[in-house]
Amino acid sequence: MPGPHQCLPVMDDPGAAKLRGRVIAARRAEAETVLALMDYVEGFHESYRWRTGELSAPVNRSHQYPDPGSAAREAAITYAAQALGWSQYRTQRAYNDAALTQQMLPSVWEWFTHLRITTLAVSKIAQAARRLRNDEDRLARLDTQVPARAAELRPTELDDWLRRFTAIADPEQHAEQCARNAEGRYGYIRPCEDIEGMSLLIAQLPTLVAETMGRRLGAVARSHSQKIPHNPVTAGLAAHLPPRTDSTTAQGLGQNQRPVPPGPVRGSFGHILYNTSEPVPSDQTEPAQPTAASVDRRGGPRRSHPVPGAKSQHPKTLALPVHHR
Incomplete structure (x- = not known):
């Protein structure tokens, strides 16, 4: 079994050995704190049983009355939280994780007491063990495979590994958990506190x-x-395109441009800029009559006269003079 130094990354700078010693000392302090917490809670509960005569587990106790043993443990957790400066939830969780690991995962507990894995890793492994629903074979496989992984992987990598392990070991429970998670979406x-309007x-x-x-x-x-x-x-x-000019025609539009459909064109604040369905003043004028150019005897152009009874197909077409030799 590798020691705590072998479970940590290799140091490229020997001058950082002092920092490595700090990490080992922090792990030792965490392990000693957890062990002391377990000893205190178990000792408090045992002394309570001796004082009250509850030397055996109660049988057929009504649910209306709490178990004196559980009440004693809750009191011990409260006193331990006050001494450690932790919240009662954190203290209760640390005790439950350590008790489960010590009872069901002996290899993980041994690696923890020898400073090879951290308290955080023990907590994550205990949560995964609860999802296995006390199956002895699955817990035995977890106890065999996870210690070496927990010593090498980072916390997020360990989470991914544990999720894959529990999903493969118990697919039915994994599917049920996914369904429960989907219901809680x-x-x-x-x-935003610091960004106005976001x-x-x-x-x-x-x-x-x-x-x-x-x-x-x-x-x-x-x-x-x-x-x-x-x-x-x-x-x-x-949402709105700018108004078109008179020089813009259907032939002059590009491939990516589209003509504005008839109707009112509104501005950014909802007001009507103009209405494309209404005729413009130039369309209301009477169309011009076509003209026929006449030529004088000297070959010069003469003033053109309109041809009566003829209709023009091009109202804006101008009559140009014609020169004859």
Whole structure:
């Protein structure tokens, strides 16, 4: 079994050996604290049983009355939390994790007492052991495989390894847990404290749904021209095209441009700029009559006269003089 120095990363600088000693000392202090906590709680409970005569486990006790033994443990946890300066929840969890590891995972407990794995790793392993529902074969496999992994992996890597192990060891329980997690999904919006006019969207969703929504939300948050932008003023500016000039025709439009449909064109604040369905004054004028150019005898142009009864197909076409030799 490797020692605590072999379980830590290799030092490239020998001058950092003092820091390595600090890490080993911190692990030793954590292990001693957990062992002292277990000794205190068990000793307090044992002394309470001797004082009250509860030397055997109660039989057929009604649920209306609490178990004196559990009440004694709760009192011991409260006193231990006061002495350690921890919360009662943290103290209770540390005791439960250590008691479960000592009872069901002897190899993990040995590695912990020999400073090869940390208190945080013991807590994560104990949580995974609870998900195995007291199956002796699965707990034995976990106790055999996890100590060496816990000594080498980082906390997040250990979490991933434990999730894979429990999912493979008990797929039915893993599916049930995923279903319970999906039922507990939520989402809410919290305003940013330091950024005016911005908010945070926090949600717990299934991974595939969260990935899909995250990409769409990221695109909308970075762009001002999306269909559902986050800024309504910018949305109004991006939703309407600028008014066309008279020189813009259907033939002159580019491939990516489209003519403005008939109807009112509104500005960014909702006011009507102009209405494309109404005729312009130039369209209401009477069309000009076609002309026929006449030539004088000297070969010069003469004043053109309109041809009666003829209709023009090009009202804006001008009659040009014709020269004859």
